[in-house]
Amino acid sequence: MIALIASAGSGRGVDANDVTRRVRAAGAADVRTFPIQELDSVADTSPERIVVASGDGGVGPAAELAARLEVPLAVIPAGTANNFAAAAEIPTDLGQACRLAVTGERTRTMELGYAGDLPFINLASAGLAPVAGEKAARWKHALGPAAYTVGAAAAALTTPPIECQITADGRHEFAGRTWQVMVAITGAFGSGIRVEGTDTSDGALDLVVFEAGPRTELMRRGWWTRRGRLATQPGAVRARACSFDVDVAPGTRFNVDGEIVELGPTCFTVKAEAFRLVVPA
Incomplete structure (x- = not known):
């Protein structure tokens, strides 16, 4: 059945x-x-x-x-x-x-990420992403995937950075103000953007953080991202680990696979070889 x-x-x-x-x-x-x-x-x-x-x-x-x-x-x-x-x-x-x-x-064994108890398969992100997702939702029916580009541009104009501390497998990784913190499985999001270098069979999560600076730098980050260098662009913090503790203010919202959820401080984990996905031969 x-x-x-x-x-x-x-x-x-x-x-x-x-x-x-x-x-x-x-x-x-x-x-x-x-x-x-x-x-x-x-x-x-x-x-x-x-x-x-x-x-x-x-x-x-x-x-x-x-x-x-x-x-x-x-x-x-x-x-x-x-x-x-x-x-x-x-x-x-x-x-x-x-x-x-x-x-x-034919099936492919895939890993599954967890934001606390919430499963995800692409990306969980705080900072600009939840605002961008909400703004994109207003335009999806009219613009399709292009709505994500519009939403991201609108969010970049007014959204403030967030305070964040991150530990990776128990070791200090980042502390400070950030425009965006991303925890990835496939790393795919928005209108065809992807965190490069992710591996859905390695039993690890990928982290990318954009440390906050002048708002004008978001134009440069967008330029690099559109050219396929989200995680490897200058100034991006990159890490790989089995778990990330992301300490943010209570009530902080995350965009989890396109769904906007209020999580606050969250432990992100991964289950290796979690499920079998039916794929083309």
């Missing part, structure tokens, strides 16, 4: 009935469809495979469930940017993704 988890709020909206029909047409004889809000009830059905049709924000919780049930996870990209699908080379065409979800036999 395939458990299909559909997130109606992703992208321009997931039509659960249409996706269910396509999954059945691809050869799945037994499909049970669940709204993402009823994720916990999937375990009671003992599925042989979990399929999630959502944006990036729904993949982490579905991956955690697949890991717990020890069944493969297939992803049908249904968000705005679908950064995880791009990083994992999963087709974004709906028909192709549905066929892969049902008939795909």
Whole structure:
């Protein structure tokens, strides 16, 4: 039995009935469809495979469930940017993704990040990112992935830096004011941006910090980022560890795989070889 988890709020909206029909047409004889809000009830059905049709924000919780049930996870990209699908080379065409979800036999073992108890698969970030994400949300329907660029530019104009102290596997890594602190698994976010050098099989998290300076320097950081040098640009703090303790003010918000959540001080950890992802042959 395939458990299909559909997130109606992703992208321009997931039509659960249409996706269910396509999954059945691809050869799945037994499909049970669940709204993402009823994720916990999937375990009671003992599925042989979990399929999630959502944006990036729904993949982490579905991956955690697949890991717990020890069944493969297939992803049908249904968000705005679908950064995880791009990083994992999963087709974004709906028909192709549905066929892969049902008939795909090759799997790749992936690690899973945790922001406290919250699972994530791409990136968790504080500072500019939550504000950029909120501003981008207003423009997603009109601009698609380009809304993230607009949101980032708007956030850079007025968002203040945050105070932050970070330890990596117990050792001091950073203390001071930062424009943005990022903890990465795939490192993919926004409109096709990615933290370079990440490895989803190394059992480690990647950290990038942009120390705060004059606001005008954000233009330079944006220039480097658009050229594929987010983590290796001049002045960026980079580290790799199995855990990061990020000490920020209570109530500090993070952008976790595109979802804005209030976390405050948080311990970030990673589970190596956590789940099996269905990928193209």
